[in-house]
Amino acid sequence: MLIAATIALALLMTACGNDSSTTDSTPGGGPITVFAAASLTSAFKEIGSAFTAAHPGASVTFSFAASSELVTQINQGAPADVFASADQSNMTKLTDAKNSAGAPVVFATNSAQIIVGPGNPKGITGVADLAKPDLIVVSCAAEVPCGKYSAQILDKAGVTLTPRSLEANVKGVVAKVTLGEADAGIVYTTDVIAAGDKAAGVVIPPALNVVAQYPIAVTKTSAHRAAAQSFVDFVRSAAGQKILTSNGFGTP
C-alpha cells in the first residue's frame, strides 16, 4: 500500500513538476508565463504578440482564470513569472505570502456598465431601470468581485434589485444576456466590448460607478525575472496602454 502510494506520488510529481532547471541563456529574453485575470484575455493576447514582436527571442505563455484562482495557484507553487490581478485584494494575497518580487503597480482600470441586448430592446437608460418588475435581470453573486461592485453601485443609486440568478462569475451574466435569456445585468465595460455586436452597453455615470484597479507584479519565484520585468514595463508603456484602452480599459 505504502509502496504503491509512493509510486503514485512520484508519478504525479514528475507529471506536474515544472522544469525550472532550464535557466535561459538570453538575458532579458527567455520564456515567461503570465497569470492574468480572465477579463484581460483579449487585451493581453494582443499585448503578448506586440511584446514578442518587439523583443525577438522572447516568448510569453498565458494562463487566464479568476484572479482568486490564480493567486491560490501561485501561492501553492504554480510556475508564474507575472501576476496581473483584477483587484487589489487578490494581489494582497500574493504580497502577504511574500511571493511578489517588488511592489505591485496599477496598470489599468475597469469600470462597470449595464449589459443589454443588441440595440437595447427594453430601452434601459440607467441603474434605476433595473428594478422594473418586467425585466429579467441577472447579477453576479456577492461572493465574486463583480457582485461586490454591483452591490456598491446599486447601493449608491438606492436601487433594490430582484435578480433571477446570482451568477458565479461575470461571464455567466454576459452569456445569459447575449443568449437572450436575460434582459440586463451589471458587468465590466471590457465585457460589453468583448461581446461585440451580441450585446450593447448602457453607461453608468461616474458618480454611481465603481472603478476596479488592476495591479501587476513579477513573482518572487520567477526564473526569468528580467524578461518578466520587461513584460510588465511593456504593459505600462504607451504601446501597451493603447491596446488596453482599445479593449475598454481605463488608464490609471
Place this chain on the structure above:
Amino acid sequence: MTRPRTAPLPLPIVALAVAAVCFFALPLIGLLWRAPWSHAWTYLSDDATATALRLSLVCSLWAMVLSVVFGVPLAWLLARAQIPGRGVLRALCTLSMVIPPVVGGVALFFSLGRRGLVGQYLDRWFDIRLPYTTAGVVVAQTFVSMPFLVITVEAALRQMDTRFEDAARTMGAAPGYTLRRVTLPTIRPALIAGAVLAWARALGEFGATIMFAGNFPGTTQTLPLSVYLSLESRPEAAIIQALILVAISFAVLIGLRDRWLGAGPATAQVVR
C-alpha cells in the same frame, strides 16, 4: 489469503489496482484532512446549506423518476425494436453524457429557453418558462443523467435470456403482463443500478444547471452550486457542504450494493 481456492493474482496487477484505490481515496482523504471539524456543526446547521441540500435532494429525485419513466421505454426501444439507424438514435440519446455540461446548458437555452426553438411557444402559448425555475433544474439534471440509466438498462435487456419472455407468451401471458412479471424483474438489478447512477449524476450536476436554470437560493441553487460559490468567500463552509454530498452518495452506493445488487439472480423466482 482467506480464499485459498482462488489463484493468487499477479503482483503487477495488485500493484496497479492498489494505485487505483489510492487515486480515488487520496482526494477524499484530502477533503477530510482539510475539513474544519471544530466548526463543522455551524456550517451543517447553516440555513443556506440546509436549503441547498433540500433542493438538491428534491431535484435529483425528480430527475431520477423522470429518467426511469422515459428512460426504460427508450432503453427497450433501443434494445428490442427493429428500426433503421438505431446506432445513430442511441448516440443521439446518450450524447448529453459526453458533451460538456455547460454546452448542454446552452443547448437547452436554444431549445427550451424563452427564445428557444420550442421554448418560445411554451412561453407564448402555455406561459411556461423553464430558465430560472426549479423545474428548469430538474430538466437540466434529467438531460445529463438519463443516459446513465438508458445504457445500463439497454445492456441488461440485450443480455437477458429472451426464452423466459417467449415461454410466458406461449403460455398466454399478455405483453403487459410479461413485461411486468418477467422482463422487469429479470433486469431489476440493472434497473436499480441505472436509476442510482442517474440519481448520483443528477445530484452532482453543476454546469448545465447553472447555465440553464441559473443560481438563486431556494429556487435553483443546488448544493454543488452552493459549494462552488462558497469556495470564493468561505472555503471552510464549501468543504463541509462537499462532504455532505460525498457522505450521501457514499451511503447510497454502499447500501445499494448490499441491499439490492447482492440479492442473487432473480430469474429463478420468476420462472417458477
